[in-house]
Amino acid sequence: MYTFIFAFLVGGAICAIGQLLMDVGKLTPAHTLSTLVVAGAILDGFGLYEPLIDFAGAGATVPITSFGNSLTHGALAEAEKHGLVGVVTGMFEVTSSGISAAIIFGFIAALIFHSKGKVN
Template sequence: MDYINAFLCGGFLCAIGQILIDKTNWTPARILTGYVVTGVALSALGLYEPLVNWAGAGATVPLTGFGYALAKGVEKAVATDGWLGVITGGITATAAGITVAIVLGVVVSICCKPREKR
């Protein structure tokens, strides 16, 4: 049942993104940032944690999950470090994901022949 819940939640979040791409004039960058901000806002309101408990990776892997990780990192860092945690918490909580994205971006750029878009 965990796989079904993850599929339903992740598929729903991706379907919303696709609808926004198809039906609005929003750029993918605006949709991306909107998803991250939505994850942070839902985490701040306490609404995203139950979704994570229900859907697991279906809620933590999409971009809203990145916002959730940022919010949780800030919450934890503020509890231990005070107001300095507002600055350091999100970066600490998402450092592994950001590092992987940068390293894989470099690897792909080395392995693939870049060319101008036509």
């Protein structure tokens, strides 16, 4: 039960930071996205993101910050095996499934749907 509560709180807190970046910081959606990815990557560099995932589960893995975490994670893991080249190859090893899924589902959605000026 506590897992759900912590997932809700941590996930919500990350999204709230994103909303504040847009509303108060006046960042564009693309800037906000990149900022959160970089923040996740840096946190993992200091070894802080994995404890957050252990604590909040999906609350930390679903938001885009976990993509940054995966980038750093893959790079560090491969670097241990293959040195500097591993940083380049490893970066997309863990994240490849996410990137491929985004491309494939984006393509399918673009085939089926036509954009509309829909109100919120």
